[in-house]
Amino acid sequence: MGIPRRARPQLSALLLALLAAPCVVPGVAPGVAQAQLRSVELYAPRPFGYLIGDTIGHTVEIALDAPFTLDPASLPQPRSVDYWLDLREVRLDDQGVSEGVHRYRLDLVYQSFYAALEPKRLDIPAFTLSARDGDHRVSVAVPAWSFLMSPLREIVSTGQGAVMALRPDIVPRPIPTRGTTLALAASAGVALAGLLVIAWQMGWGPFGRRRARPFARAARQVRAAIGAMRHGSVSSAPSSTSLHRHAGYKQALQTLHRAFDATAGRGVFAEDLAGFFADHASFSAAETEIRHLFEASRRAFFGGDVLGAEAVFPPAELAALAGRLRAIERGSA
Numbered sequence: 001m002g003i004p005r006r007a008r009p010q011l012s013a014l015l016l017a018l019l020a021a022p023c024v025v026p027g028v029a030p031g032v033a034q035a036q037l038r039s040v041e042l043y044a045p046r047p048f049g050y051l052i053g054d055t056i057g058h059t060v061e062i063a064l065d066a067p068f069t070l071d072p073a074s075l076p077q078p079r080s081v082d083y084w085l086d087l088r089e090v091r092l093d094d095q096g097v098s099e100g101v102h103r104y105r106l107d108l109v110y111q112s113f114y115a116a117l118e119p120k121r122l123d124i125p126a127f128t129l130s131a132r133d134g135d136h137r138v139s140v141a142v143p144a145w146s147f148l149m150s151p152l153r154e155i156v157s158t159g160q161g162a163v164m165a166l167r168p169d170i171v172p173r174p175i176p177t178r179g180t181t182l183a184l185a186a187s188a189g190v191a192l193a194g195l196l197v198i199a200w201q202m203g204w205g206p207f208g209r210r211r212a213r214p215f216a217r218a219a220r221q222v223r224a225a226i227g228a229m230r231h232g233s234v235s236s237a238p239s240s241t242s243l244h245r246h247a248g249y250k251q252a253l254q255t256l257h258r259a260f261d262a263t264a265g266r267g268v269f270a271e272d273l274a275g276f277f278a279d280h281a282s283f284s285a286a287e288t289e290i291r292h293l294f295e296a297s298r299r300a301f302f303g304g305d306v307l308g309a310e311a312v313f314p315p316a317e318l319a320a321l322a323g324r325l326r327a328i329e330r331g332s333a
Helices: 005-020 032-036 178-202 205-209 214-235 238-264 270-279 281-302 306-312 315-332
Strands: 037-043 055-065 079-082 085-098 101-112 120-124 127-133 136-142 145-149
Touching (some): 037 136, 055 136, 214 238, 238 270, 238 281, 238 306, 270 281, 281 306
Antiparallel strands (some): 085 101, 120 145, 127 136
């Protein structure tokens, strides 16, 4: 059905009036949104040739009229966007205000885990940010972006050649361990040598038979004799206490004298100490105590004055001298 010829001028005037009328968004005054949001530009890499596990970087440049600012709370957070897509990084760079325009740079890094069996187009979804000036807000829409995922290999070969086969795994490169092995062997050798030195010094195992240590044996016996004296002074009857103490003290003196004789290879008396120190210079460090020992022995054995001997050289000092002579003997062995 045609339009009457006389009605055509009125219809044309109506169409021109409709086209000239401004587009009004409900709730927003005409031109307000455009004045607040200058531009949203999305920069993305190539839209093809992505494999499973690849990362995709997006850059969004946003221009707002000052004093509007982008609301940080509206930024997307790193998360799983879809079962095949993760948002890994979100970085916002506030570039400041220039000529009444507030500019932002938003960097996004996505990672795709889609295992494509054939080339397939996928979409990174759009999202919306928010800008505000006090109580006034405006939406900032970041558009979606599509790209092409590629399979790792084709399912069925369509060529005339041999079917493509996956290459074997790369053989792991061996880590050089020669230096570490040599250092470990050297450390073990030093530790073993140190242990042998200690065993030789202490007389452990087969090293205990290398040479007799008279003062080491005497120190144990003197310590036992002094301990017996103290025990007997408590448990013995009062009438036998002094006899028990005298016997223990004399036994300790005799034990040390036998150690001197064994070390020198002959009997050592007070008159022989100068020669003993000349032959065994290491014992000169304890010369004063040794001379007190021989003086106490002279009183105890030849003067019959055990109490006087104990006054010159008490049992505690006798035990201490035995331990010191053992240490000197060990150090000079």
